[in-house]
Amino acid sequence: MDPDPDPDPDPDPGPAPDPVFGERRRLLAVAYRLLGSLSEAEDAVQEAYARWYAMPPRQREAVESPGAWLTTVAGRICLDLLGSARARRERYVGAWIPEPLPDRTEWTGAPSDPADRVALHESVNMAFLVVLESMTPAERVAFVLHDVFRYPFAEIAVIIARSPAACRQLATSARRRVRAARAPAAATTTAGQAALVRHFKEAWEARDIKALVGLLDPDATMVADGGGLAGAALRPVEGGERIAQYLIHMAAKAPGLTLLERTVNGRPGLVARYAGTTVTVAAFGLAADRVTRIWAVRNPEKLRAWNRDA
Numbered sequence: 001m002d003p004d005p006d007p008d009p010d011p012d013p014g015p016a017p018d019p020v021f022g023e024r025r026r027l028l029a030v031a032y033r034l035l036g037s038l039s040e041a042e043d044a045v046q047e048a049y050a051r052w053y054a055m056p057p058r059q060r061e062a063v064e065s066p067g068a069w070l071t072t073v074a075g076r077i078c079l080d081l082l083g084s085a086r087a088r089r090e091r092y093v094g095a096w097i098p099e100p101l102p103d104r105t106e107w108t109g110a111p112s113d114p115a116d117r118v119a120l121h122e123s124v125n126m127a128f129l130v131v132l133e134s135m136t137p138a139e140r141v142a143f144v145l146h147d148v149f150r151y152p153f154a155e156i157a158v159i160i161a162r163s164p165a166a167c168r169q170l171a172t173s174a175r176r177r178v179r180a181a182r183a184p185a186a187a188t189t190t191a192g193q194a195a196l197v198r199h200f201k202e203a204w205e206a207r208d209i210k211a212l213v214g215l216l217d218p219d220a221t222m223v224a225d226g227g228g229l230a231g232a233a234l235r236p237v238e239g240g241e242r243i244a245q246y247l248i249h250m251a252a253k254a255p256g257l258t259l260l261e262r263t264v265n266g267r268p269g270l271v272a273r274y275a276g277t278t279v280t281v282a283a284f285g286l287a288a289d290r291v292t293r294i295w296a297v298r299n300p301e302k303l304r305a306w307n308r309d310a
Helices: 019-035 038-054 057-061 066-090 114-122 126-132 137-148 153-160 164-181 190-205 209-215 240-253
Strands: 216-225 258-264 267-274 277-287 290-297
Touching (some): 190 240, 190 258, 190 277, 209 216
Antiparallel strands (some): 267 277
8 A cells, every 4th residue: 555645744753862862872982991891881871871860850950961970970880890890800710801892883982083083993902901901990980081082180080089180190000001011013904904814714714723823923822701601711822833723623623613704892803603603702913914912702791792683
């Protein structure tokens, strides 16, 4: 049947969406970088919204900037979570790696300024997130909010309950950690990085140990995160040859595994799928046309976002 040729020219659109929902994407981007966990970021943002709507309407209407209010509350929630995370991670089975990020725009927070876009892109790099894990909770919050999201120290001071001068010192200390851990320059272009990861994938699929060794830096390190829920090396595997041997051994134990090239934390990476389920997500550190670092996440609780659309 043809549609009504003369529809109501002014249909009732219903209630307008609450404008505070427009803050969700930015809040998720902030919370992920603060926590290194997609699931915890979602929970933190959900809790911030729950507190917003728990206020009486008149109190909400009196808030001059709902976005700033939500950021402050979400930041405090993240700060509390970071404080308790250290104790939890001491009990974690094996190495703890930040939760890998799919190539989804809702986690980027995409600002209009090109320089800010570059900062946001680099701030989800797995190597960068690993450095953030070495910071104190207060350092991490001050550094991420100021250096990545350009929040003024006066606003950050409200979140972490310290003076603006103290927040500036925290960010400076965090910045030194980042500089000290900075890796050598990666392959010069994204295409070059993708080609290197593709060659690595092909050598792994072919179980060509010689080719793998040639693609790995002699001092390369591989860290795997199974969390006690999936098989993974409990300690880092060090040295290109040892990593190649480990990967060939793992390939032999998992017939039917499919390797896919995917963007992982903003850079070329690999996803391993078995029987239609993502079982491993690997992020790479690349330098001088060699693989220098591999972060392999196998904990199924950290791979939920990779299986939502499976």
